[in-house]
Amino acid sequence: MSDRFSLLILPGDGIGPEVMAEVRKVIDWFGDRRGLHIDVDEDLVGGCAYDAHGTPLTDATMAKAQAADAVLLGAVGGPAYDNLDFSVKPERGLLRLRKEMDLYANLRPAQCFDALADFSSLKREVVAGLDILIVRELTSGVYFGEPRGIHPDDNNPDNEGGRVGINTQRYTSGEIRRVARAAFELARKRKNRVCSMEKANVMESGILWREEVQWVHDNEYPDVELSHMYADNGAMQLVRRPSQFDVIVTDNLFGDILSDAAAMLTGSLGMLPSASLGAPMENGRPKALYEPVHGSAPDITGQGKANPIACILSFAMALRYSFDRGEDANLLERAVEQVLADGVRTADLMGAEGGTPVSTAEMGDRIVQALGALA
Ligand code: IPM
Ligand code: MG
Numbered sequence: 001m002s003d004r005f006s007l008l009i010l011p012g013d014g015i016g017p018e019v020m021a022e023v024r025k026v027i028d029w030f031g032d033r034r035g036l037h038i039d040v041d042e043d044l045v046g047g048c049a050y051d052a053h054g055t056p057l058t059d060a061t062m063a064k065a066q067a068a069d070a071v072l073l074g075a076v077g078g079p080a081y082d083n084l085d086f087s088v089k090p091e092r093g094l095l096r097l098r099k100e101m102d103l104y105a106n107l108r109p110a111q112c113f114d115a116l117a118d119f120s121s122l123k124r125e126v127v128a129g130l131d132i133l134i135v136r137e138l139t140s141g142v143y144f145g146e147p148r149g150i151h152p153d154d155n156n157p158d159n160e161g162g163r164v165g166i167n168t169q170r171y172t173s174g175e176i177r178r179v180a181r182a183a184f185e186l187a188r189k190r191k192n193r194v195c196s197m198e199k200a201n202v203m204e205s206g207i208l209w210r211e212e213v214q215w216v217h218d219n220e221y222p223d224v225e226l227s228h229m230y231a232d233n234g235a236m237q238l239v240r241r242p243s244q245f246d247v248i249v250t251d252n253l254f255g256d257i258l259s260d261a262a263a264m265l266t267g268s269l270g271m272l273p274s275a276s277l278g279a280p281m282e283n284g285r286p287k288a289l290y291e292p293v294h295g296s297a298p299d300i301t302g303q304g305k306a307n308p309i310a311c312i313l314s315f316a317m318a319l320r321y322s323f324d325r326g327e328d329a330n331l332l333e334r335a336v337e338q339v340l341a342d343g344v345r346t347a348d349l350m351g352a353e354g355g356t357p358v359s360t361a362e363m364g365d366r367i368v369q370a371l372g373a374l375a
Contacts (some may be wrong), residue, residue, distance in 0.1 A: 004037045008068040010045040014296025015306035016074020022308035022364030044088035046076030056093030071289040075296035091218035103245035103276035105182035110262035115340040119267030134254025135183040135291040145170035176212035176243035192247035193225045269294040270307030270348045273314035289312040304359040307346040315361040335370035
């Protein structure tokens with residue numbers, strides 16, 4: 001297996017470019033010190049791509065993403081683009097990447113770093129040591145289902161306003177089975193427990209979801225412990241006693257919502273990475289896109305306040321899932337933990353005890369220093 005990898009970096013909008021600059025330092029460190037050769041290419045996505053080309057993702061950039069060993073994305077969107085037509089909104093660039101690369105399994109770990117347990121809105125004893133992995137289906141469901149649109153509601157005189165908005169929740173058994181397999185595989189490397197969430201009490205697609213996840217379990221993963229929960233109860237249980245969960249597998253829309261709730265348990269959205277994985281390519285590695293869970297944060301853009309850790313930890317996931325460098329991924333995660341344990345904090349991590357936050361660039365530098373000390 002080759003030791004050279006290609007990485008397409010798409011910093012995007014808002015704080016995306018700022019946090020990506022810190023990831024570059026980390027990539028350079030692994031190149032210099034660990035012989036990891038990554039050919040980095042950089043391109044536009046989101047609002048900045050719209051400004052340059054009139055589209056949030058050009059075909060040329062899409063082709064580069066398809067060809068790369070991995071894609072690392074910063075963030076897309078911002079108030080300047082709020083009134084654009086739906087078809088060219090920054091988010092469409094991201095959704096096109098997910099759909100055309102067929103990245104059906106979105107891994108969103110919610111891990112509580114001990115040094116940050118007091119930042120959670122829940123009590124320390126509820127979140128300390130928390131380690132949940134949400135596996136969100138990412139290429140189907142109501143995000144992509146047809147029919148969709150806003151139409152005149154003809155022949156319905158009782159509809160004041162006269163329009164109807166439509167989206168469709170649609171899942172095939174194959175789409176459910178493949179994401180279920182991803183969840184069971186991951187559970188085997190963790191605590192071996194999967195909880196599947198849907199709304200089988202009100203939605204046929206939820207009934208199918210439950211049946212297919214159970215089928216995959218019974219036929220292929222009987223050794224993994226499987227439970228089912230209605231998604232609304234799942235939301236409640238996540239804030240009541242989150243430690244009951246190991247891997248949660250759920251659809252695109254419920255996963256979007258539940259992963260934001262799980263993220264907040266850990267104290268800061270600025271800490272959370274994600275990986276979106278597809279089927280294996282010819283080289284045996286999955287198609288993959290890595291991105292921090294936080295958005296473009298227009299309110300702090302350009303001020304050196306952004307926390308680069310989520311993006312740096314997304315690169316750690318790339319080390320693990322795309323570059324076969326599990327040990328390097330562990331090393332990078334330990335460096336982040338060390339820096340937090342040393343009390344280094346960006347503005348989003350400042351608690352009641354006060355202190356002086358470090359800048360985005362200083363946080364990056366401290367993590368690179370910690371890498372040097374640990375290696
Ligand atoms: C996410 C975001 C996206 C989503 C938006 C930006 C399209 O909220 O990745 O969770 O809804 O999937
Ligand atoms: Mg979201």
